Structures are given as C-alpha cells and as structure tokens.
Amino acid sequence: MLEVKNLNKSYVNGAGRYPVLKDVSLKINKGEFVAVMGPSGSGKTTLLNCISCFIPHDSGSVRLGDLELSNLNEQKLAKVRNQKLGFVFQDFMLLDGLSVRENICLPQIIAGKPVAQMEAKSEKFCQMFGIDKIMDKYPAEISGGEKQRTAVARALMNNPYVILADEPTGNLDSKSAKAVIDAFLQAKRQVEATIFMVTHDSYAASFCDRVIVLKDGKIYREVVRRGARGEFMNELLDILRSLGGDGDDLA
Amino acid sequence: MTLHKVYKKLRKSSRGQYLLLGFCIGLSVLLLTSFTLMYYGPTVQDFLPEGGDTRKMAMLLMGVTVVGCFIFTVYASGLFFRHKSREYGVMMALGLKKKELGKLLFQELSMVTAVSCLAGLVCAIPVSWVIWKIFELFIISNDQMIYRFGLAGFLPGILFSMLLALALGAAGRRFIRRSDIMEILRTQQKSEMVREIPGWTLPLGVILTVSGVLLGSGLPQFIARVLYISLPGIFNLVYLVSVSGIYLILLSIVSMNRARRNRKKYYKNLVSISLMRFNARAVTRNMCVSVLLLFVCCFAAFYGMQYSLAPDILDSQEGRGFSMHYPLEEKQIGKEEIGRTAQKYGLDVEDYSEHDGTNLVISRQVLDFNEDGTRYLKLYKEKEKTALFVSETDYGVLSGQKVSVEPGTYQTVTTTDYREFFEYVDGLSEVMNPDTKESWQLTFGGVLECDVLAAMSDPFAYVLSDEDYRKMTEGIGSEYMEHLVFFNVADINNSYDFAMDLLSQYVDRATNLSNHMGYWDIWEEKMAVQDGELYGYGEAIDMSMDNNMLLGDWKYAPAFNIITVQDRMQLISVYVMLSLYICLISLAAIGVMAYVRSVSVASDNRGLFESLKKLGADNRYQRKILKKQLAKIFQYPAAIGCGLGFLFSFAMDLFNDGRISGTERQALLILLGIILMVCVILYGVYRYSMRKAEQIAGI
Numbered sequence: 031m032l033e034v035k036n037l038n039k040s041y042v043n044g045a046g047r048y049p050v051l052k053d054v055s056l057k058i059n060k061g062e063f064v065a066v067m068g069p070s071g072s073g074k075t076t077l078l079n080c081i082s083c084f085i086p087h088d089s090g091s092v093r094l095g096d097l098e099l100s101n102l103n104e105q106k107l108a109k110v111r112n113q114k115l116g117f118v119f120q121d122f123m124l125l126d127g128l129s130v131r132e133n134i135c136l137p138q139i140i141a142g143k144p145v146a147q148m149e150a151k152s153e154k155f156c157q158m159f160g161i162d163k164i165m166d167k168y169p170a171e172i173s174g175g176e177k178q179r180t181a182v183a184r185a186l187m188n189n190p191y192v193i194l195a196d197e198p199t200g201n202l203d204s205k206s207a208k209a210v211i212d213a214f215l216q217a218k219r220q221v222e223a224t225i226f227m228v229t230h231d232s233y234a235a236s237f238c239d240r241v242i243v244l245k246d247g248k249i250y251r252e253v254v255r256r257g258a259r260g261e262f263m264n265e266l267l268d269i270l271r272s273l274g275g276d277g278d279d280l281a
Numbered sequence: 282m283t284l285h286k287v288y289k290k291l292r293k294s295s296r297g298q299y300l301l302l303g304f305c306i307g308l309s310v311l312l313l314t315s316f317t318l319m320y321y322g323p324t325v326q327d328f329l330p331e332g333g334d335t336r337k338m339a340m341l342l343m344g345v346t347v348v349g350c351f352i353f354t355v356y357a358s359g360l361f362f363r364h365k366s367r368e369y370g371v372m373m374a375l376g377l378k379k380k381e382l383g384k385l386l387f388q389e390l391s392m393v394t395a396v397s398c399l400a401g402l403v404c405a406i407p408v409s410w411v412i413w414k415i416f417e418l419f420i421i422s423n424d425q426m427i428y429r430f431g432l433a434g435f436l437p438g439i440l441f442s443m444l445l446a447l448a449l450g451a452a453g454r455r456f457i458r459r460s461d462i463m464e465i466l467r468t469q470q471k472s473e474m475v476r477e478i479p480g481w482t483l484p485l486g487v488i489l490t491v492s493g494v495l496l497g498s499g500l501p502q503f504i505a506r507v508l509y510i511s512l513p514g515i516f517n518l519v520y521l522v523s524v525s526g527i528y529l530i531l532l533s534i535v536s537m538n539r540a541r542r543n544r545k546k547y548y549k550n551l552v553s554i555s556l557m558r559f560n561a562r563a564v565t566r567n568m569c570v571s572v573l574l575l576f577v578c579c580f581a582a583f584y585g586m587q588y589s590l591a592p593d594i595l596d597s598q599e600g601r602g603f604s605m606h607y608p609l610e611e612k613q614i615g616k617e618e619i620g621r622t623a624q625k626y627g628l629d630v631e632d633y634s635e636h637d638g639t640n641l642v643i644s645r646q647v648l649d650f651n652e653d654g655t656r657y658l659k660l661y662k663e664k665e666k667t668a669l670f671v672s673e674t675d676y677g678v679l680s681g682q683k684v685s686v687e688p689g690t691y692q693t694v695t696t697t698d699y700r701e702f703f704e705y706v707d708g709l710s711e712v713m714n715p716d717t718k719e720s721w722q723l724t725f726g727g728v729l730e731c732d733v734l735a736a737m738s739d740p741f742a743y744v745l746s747d748e749d750y751r752k753m754t755e756g757i758g759s760e761y762m763e764h765l766v767f768f769n770v771a772d773i774n775n776s777y778d779f780a781m782d783l784l785s786q787y788v789d790r791a792t793n794l795s796n797h798m799g800y801w802d803i804w805e806e807k808m809a810v811q812d813g814e815l816y817g818y819g820e821a822i823d824m825s826m827d828n829n830m831l832l833g834d835w836k837y838a839p840a841f842n843i844i845t846v847q848d849r850m851q852l853i854s855v856y857v858m859l860s861l862y863i864c865l866i867s868l869a870a871i872g873v874m875a876y877v878r879s880v881s882v883a884s885d886n887r888g889l890f891e892s893l894k895k896l897g898a899d900n901r902y903q904r905k906i907l908k909k910q911l912a913k914i915f916q917y918p919a920a921i922g923c924g925l926g927f928l929f930s931f932a933m934d935l936f937n938d939g940r941i942s943g944t945e946r947q948a949l950l951i952l953l954g955i956i957l958m959v960c961v962i963l964y965g966v967y968r969y970s971m972r973k974a975e976q977i978a979g980i
Binding site: 082084104105108109110111112113115117119123124125126127128132136137139140141142145184188 | 283284287290291293294295367368370371372373374375376377378379380
C-alpha cells in the first residue's frame with residue numbers, strides 16, 4: 031500500500047546542512063494501523079510531511095499503491111492528496127466557517143462528487159464516530175475530541191489508501207484521545223482504512239498493529255503487537271526508556 | 282453542497298475580513314479621488330498659478346499621500362491573506378489544486394477591488410462636496426468660490442484604482458505561489474527574529490534624523506549666502522538621512538530591551554517587548570509609514586496656515602488703497618472719472634494725488650547664477666534695464682511720507698520689511714537718460730518703504746533729490762514716462778463694486794501703449810531689437826475683463842487693494858483647503874493603518890493571551906500587555922512624526938531668511954495646536970482599537 035525506500039531529507043540552515051531522515055525504508059500494508067514514535071527531533075513529523083509531499087525529500091522513493099509520489103507535479107499531487115491520502119492534523123484544521131457536516135464533505139466537494147452520495151457518506155461516518163448529533167454545529171461550538179473525530183471522518187470521505195495522522199491526540203485530554211483512537215480503530219474495522227500515525231503518546235500507539243521507532247533520523251526498532259494491548263504498551267515504554275527520551279516522550 | 286457554496290459560506294463567515302479589505306481599498310480611492318476632483322476642478326485650477334510653488338507642493342504632498350494610501354491598503358491585504366492562509370492550506374491539503382485556489386482568490390480579489398474602487402470613486406463626489414462645504418463655513422467667504430469638480434479628477438482616482446488592483450493581484454499571486462502547504466498552514470504562527478540591536482542605534486537614529494532635517498533645509502541657504510554656491514536639486518536626497526534615522530529610532534524602540542540597565546523594568550516589560558521583537562521588521566516598517574504620514578499631515582497643515590496668516594493689506598496704515606501707473610501718453614481715467622464713479626457707489630474719494638515718474642536706465646550690482654546654475658555670482662549689470670524714478674517732492678505727495686534726499690544720492694523704495702537675497706537695495710550705482718545718453722554716478726542714501734510704488738517697478742523704484750530728478754530727466758521722451766495716480770476711498774471695505782467698475786473703465790481705455798506683459802522693459806526691448814535678438818517679453822496680452830490672469834501679468838495693472846484682497850482671499854482659501862485636505866487624508870490613512878495593526882496584534886497573539894491566562898494572568902495583566910503594544914503603535918509614531926513636522930517647519934522658516942517673523946511664529950504656535958488636535962484624534966482611534974483588540978484577544 032505505502033512503501034518508503036531509502037528516504038533522505040536534510041534541512042539547510044545558513045552554511046550548515048542537518049540530516050533529519052537517513053535512508054529510512056518502511057512498508058505499510060492495507061488495513062494496517064501503524065504508529066511512528068521517537069524522541070523529539072528524531073524525524074517523525076518530517077517523515078510524515080515527506081510522505082504526504084508537503085515538503086520535498088532529497089532522495090529515495092515514496093510509493094503509494096502503484097504510484098511513485100516523488101516525481102509528481104503540483105497538479106497530480108493535489109489529486110493524490112484528494113483521492114488517495116487522508117489527513118488528520120494535531121490542531122484539527124477544520125474550517126471555522128463550515129459546519130461539521132460541511133467540513134466532512136469538503137474532500138468530496140473538491141472532487142466534485144454528487145451531493146446525495148457525499149451527504150449519505152458523511153452521515154454514515156458521523157454515526158460511526160458518534161458525532162451525528164453535532165453535524166450542524168460549527169467547530170467553535172464543539173469539543174476538541176469532537177473536532178478530531180470530525181477530522182477523521184473528513185479524512186475517510188474519499189476512501190483514501192492511507193490516512194496520515196500527525197499527533198492526532200496531541201491536543202486532547204485522555205478521554206477525547208481514546209475517542210479519536212476508537213474512531214481510527216472503527217475505520218480500520220469497518221472500512222479497512224490504513225492508518226499511519228505519528229505520535230508521542232505510547233497509550234495511543236499501543237492500539238496500533240505495529241510501531242516504528244525512529245532515532246536520529248533512522249529506524250531504531252520496529253515492534254509488532256502480538257499480545258494484549260497492555261503488554262504492548264509496556265514493551266513500547268521500555269523501548270522509549272532505552273532511547274533516553276524525556277518524560278514527554280514517555281507519556 | 283458544491284464548491285461554489287463552500288466558498289460562499291467561507292466568505293460569509295469571514296465577512297469582517299472582506300469588509301476590512303474593501304473598506305481600506307474604498308477609503309484610499311475615496312480620499313484620493315475626492316481630493317483630485319476638487320484639485321482638478323475649474324475653481325481651484327483657475328486660482329493656482331501655472332508652475333507655482335503651491336502646485337508643486339500640492340503634487341508633492343499628494344504623492345506622499347498616494348504612497349501612504351497605497352501602503353496601508355496593501356498592508357490591509359496582507360492581513361486578509363494571513364486570514365485566508367489557513368483556509369487555503371486546509372483546502373490544498375485536502376487536494377484542491379493551487380490553480381483552482383488562485384482562480385478563486387483572483388475572482389474574490391477582483392470583486393472586492395472592483396466594488397470598493399467603484400464605491401470610492403462614486404462616493405468621492407459627495408464627499409468632496411461635503412468637505413468643500415465644511416471648509417466654506419470656516420475659510421471661504423466669497424461667492425465666486427463655488428464648488429465645481431473636474432472630471433479630470435477621476436483620472437488619478439481610476440489610475441490609482443488600477444495600480445491598487447495590480448498590487449493586490451501581485452500580492453495574491455505571491456501568496457498562492459508560496460512554496461508549500463506547510464508554509465501556508467503555519468503562516469499564522471510565523472515570526473521573524475531580529476538580530477540584537479546595539480545600544481548606539483537610538484542615539485545614532487536621533488542624530489541622523491535631526492541632521493537630515495537641518496542639513497536639508499539649512500545647508501543650501503548657508504552655502505548660498507556664504508560661499509555663493511547653489512547646491513543641485515539632488516542634494517534634497519539628504520532628507521533620506523532623516524528617513525534612515527527614523528527607521529533606526531523605531532527599530533531600537535521596537536526591539537531593544539536590555540536587562541543590564543533596569544532589571545525590574547526589563548522583567549516587567551518582558552512579554553510586551555518579546556511580542557514586538559518577533560514582528561520587529563513589520564512593526565518598524567509600519568511605524569515608519571505612520572511617521573512619514575504624520576509628518577505630511579503636520580507640514581501640510583503648517584503650509585496652509587502660513588498663507589492664511591499673511592498680514593491684511595486693507596488694515597495697512599501705509600500707502601493708498603488705490604494706485605495706477607500707465608504710460609504718460611495713454612488717455613486713462615482721471616480724477617473726474619474716479620470721482621464720478623465713486624459717487625455712483627456712494628463713496629468719497631480721499632487723499633487723491635497724481636504725478637509723473639520717469640524710467641531711467643540703471644547700472645547695478647545683482648546676484649545671479651552662473652551658466653550651469655551651480656554658483657551664485659555677484660554681477661555688475663551695466664545699462665541693463667530701466668527703473669522708475671520720482672523726485673523727493675513727488676514721492677512725499679504720493680506716499681504721504683516727507684523725505685529729504687541728498688543730491689548725488691538715491692533712496693530705494695522697497696515693500697514693507699523687504700528681505701530678498703538676489704537684489705541689493707544698495708546695488709544701483711549709475712543712471713542714464715535713455716534719450717540723451719547722459720550718465721550720472723549715484724550713491725546709496727537709504728531705504729524707503731512704500732508697497733504700492735515699489736510694486737510698480739522692477740527691481741525697485743528710486744527717489745532722487747528734486748534737483749537731480751530735474752537734471753537727469755531733462756530732454757527725455759514721453760515714452761519713458763509714466764503717470765502715477767494714488768488715492769483712497771472713505772469706506773474701503775465696501776469699495777469692491779466701485780473698484781471693479783473702475784477697473785473695467787481702466788481696461789476699456791487701455792490701448793496698445795499699455796499692452797505689455799508684466800516683465801516687459803522698454804530698454805531691454807530696444808537693446809534686443811538693436812542686436813537683432815528676439816525679445817521674450819515683447820508679446821501682447823489679452824487686455825479684457827475676461828482674462829483671469831490680467832492683474833497678475835500686466836505691466837500697467839492698477840493695484841486696487843480691495844480686489845487684491847478678494848483675489849487673495851480666494852487664493853488663500855484654495856491653498857488652505859488643499860493643505861488641510863492633504864492633512865485630513867494623511868490623518869485618515871494613519872488612523873486606518875494603526876487600527877489595522879492593532880487588530881492584527883490582537884489576532885496574531887490570541888494564542889499568547891490564552892497561554893497567559895493558563896499561566897494565571899488575570900484580565901488586568903493581559904489588558905496591560907495589550908495596552909502597551911497598542912500604545913507603542915500610536916505613541917511613538919505620533920511623537921516622532923509630529924516632532925519632525927514641527928522641526929522641519931521651524932527649520933524651513935528659520936533658514937528661509939534667517940529669522941522667524943511674527944506670522945511664522947503665529948503659524949508655528951497654531952501648528953502646535955494642530956499637533957495637539959492630531960494627538961487627540963489618534964487617542965480616540967487608540968481607544969476604539971483597544972476595545973476591538975480586547976474583544977479579539979478574548980480579554
């Protein structure tokens with residue numbers, strides 16, 4: 031589904047060049063829920079931004095299905111973002127002037143899909159994520175958890191190959207964070223969504239099928255969940271402790 | 282739901298942003314067009330002399346105002362784009378193409394710009410009329426000053442609208458072409474760091490600012506008077522020294538806060554200073570424009586004020602209210618016609634006197650430019666032109682002043698309080714009878730002040746002893762002689778109709794003998810003809826009452842003070858109105874800019890106030906931080922701009938003739954009053970902006 035090969039990315043600051051991603055390779059299969067973890071500065075968000083082509087990478091390849099994203103022009107990339115990728119941002123990025131329903135419909139509106147279809151689909155997702163009662167409310171009138179579930183519903187509207195989520199629980203309390211993770215799990219179960227999530231939150235990551243741990247721009251460990259969630263979380267915490275991350279990274 | 286409906290809804294939700302942008306576009310077009318409608322209207326154009334200083338000054342100040350209006354509108358568009366960035370970032374992340382968004386943005390910008398410009402252009406007519414009417418209440422007291430707008434005035438407004446549309450289009454294009462989504466998504470959090478500002482920035486800024494003004498206004502005069510060198514026009518670029526000084530002052534105010542000096546103060550202002558530091562460049566630029574606009578505002582007000590405070594010649598105790606001089610052979614109106622006409626208007630003629638004067642050829646010392654105009658030269662001009670001479674007895678009768686002139690000397694007749702640079706009152710050294718060609722050496726014997734007689738001759742009129750006058754004019758032809766008539770009427774303030782009637786009779790009787798331009802000189806023309814050269818002032822003029830410029834460009838124009846006063850009143854009204862209008866435009870531009878900046882400070886830092894709240898800051902503390910920010914936006918530009926306006930006005934007056942006259946002192950005092958008024962208005966805008974900003978920041 032999503033395949034990253036030998037991805038390199040560095041930032042240039044004045045005369046200095048600072049490598050952030052060094053030969054990163056990974057593969058995510060259809061229906062998988064994968065998290066990327068690691069200490070601050072390990073390159074998690076940069077990896078996500080390179081995959082979504084928000085920022086260009088120096089070398090390597092990013093394949094989505096049969097499509098190589100590295101060489102696409104702006105127009106084709108826009109189409110990929112609309113049809114094949116879904117995004118969930120840490121600060122929700124909902125449009126304040128649109129209601130919950132309208133925000134969810136937005137990807138299909140951009141794609142020019144029929145109205146009846148988009149309305150039915152948005153309603154289905156709202157019910158699925160428990161936000162059907164607030165469909166006509168505006169972002170300013172709903173809670174953080176509801177906003178993020180709205181964002182998850184929006185990300186799913188065009189049946190993307192992968193949902194890319196950047197710290198989706200970062201701005202939420204634990205109850206709201208659990209609701210958002212539940213939304214991802216439901217999406218995975220009911221519509222076979224593939225989710226690639228960058229997170230600091232080991233609790234959120236413990237719900238994933240697999241966790242990739244980055245350190246200094248390289249893949250440090252890859253842990254697959256085999257048993258109970260609690261055990262998996264303990265395993266993740268041990269790995270993070272071995273990295274010497276600060277308290278925040280071990281949340 | 283379609284994309285079109287989404288756009289519509291988004292527009293509706295950010296109506297405030299569209300309104301603010303539209304308001305700024307409309308306001309700048311409105312201000313400029315209402316001014317140009319009035320300026321290019323026949324009423325104003327008929328009164329302003331071609332190529333005169335006021336036209337140049339009006340154009341210069343208008344140019345600065347155009348720049349000010351342009352900057353604040355483009356600035357408002359920046360705020361608009363910043364607001365839009367989030368929407369567009371999300372749309373792009375969800376797969377909408379840049380091209381689509383670009384199309385949408387241009388459609389929206391075109392719509393807002395077109396509607397606002399059109400509204401500005403249309404509203405300019407009533408606004409210009411209303412402002413004229415308001416001015417009419419205070420300064421225009423003449424029936425001839427009817428508001429007439431010139432269609433040509435729309436042209437600058439339309440050009441300005443097009444320029445704005447282009448600039449906004451370019452800004453929109455830049456916004457859309459931004460490199461990637463990440464930048465757009467993070468625009469609202471973007472900040473610019475400034476480098477550490479060294480401690481000498483502020484003192485250097487002050488030195489540069491003051492030096493620029495003093496050098497620009499004082500040095501050319503000093504060099505001309507002491508070294509006789511004329512500095513080229515490019516020297517005016519020295520004012521840029523002041524502009525860079527202003528930038529340094531503001532930069533240091535915005536960015537500098539050193540802990541070393543006063544740690545308590547440092548920590549007290551830490552949040553507020555850090556807020557500005559991260560937007561230092563934008564804030565400084567914004568303040569710079571405000572300072573320059575305030576400078577324009579003060580200087581324009583001062584310039585207009587100078588005109589309105591010119592001494593009232595009707596109150597003058599010296600001379601007569603009516604005077605005429607015409608070629609001796611001209612059969613002009615005399616005492617009888619004047620008396621008869623006065624009777625018709627119920628007026629009594631007083632102090633009537635008439636005598637002859639003679640134009641003799643003079644040799645004198647003058648100050649002039651060299652050929653390339655770079656140096657002043659003291660030149661002796663031998664037998665170059667004629668000047669009007671009268672005898673001491675005739676002068677006594679004509680002017681009412683008893684004088685005694687020693688034989689072999691002359692006394693120079695000047696206007697009251699004469700202080701000119703190029704002409705020496707004691708420059709005359711020899712006179713020649715143009716017919717007999719006999720010459721006499723003369724020495725300077727003093728100065729006499731008589732406005733009416735001085736106005737009849739260039740560079741001056743001269744008084745000789747009776748004996749010298751008789752001797753030197755003996756055998757001279759009548760073509761060199763003039764008849765001079767001076768008189769008064771009992772009620773001069775009600776003599777306008779009488780004066781116009783008399784003027785009409787005078788014009789009717791004038792023949793080709795009198796048909797000469799203001800600068801015409803009989804001797805210069807003769808010499809030019811003799812040398813086979815073309816004489817530049819030899820052309821005839823339109824000697825009719827329909828010619829508006831007749832009194833200004835006629836060698837033998839009669840001087841009837843009541844007409845001069847009325848004409849001058851109209852001229853003053855026009856000057857004052859132009860100046861005050863520019864003052865108003867600048868003030869409006871500053872108000873809008875400061876308001877927009879205040880709103881953006883509040884909206885950009887909403888997160889910061891939220892954080893402060895979480896850290897336990899109460900509303901009072903947050904309000905204090907916000908107040909400090911906004912106060913800086915208003916206080917510093919007001920202090921620097923007004924201070925600079927005052928300093929420049931003072932320096933210009935001082936260096937012009939090396940003194941501050943009574944009128945200038947009065948104008949400077951009034952300028953202080955205007956500065957106070959500007960500060961009160963800005964305080965009002967500040968209070969309003971503060972309320973709005975508190976609302977936005979959620980305090």
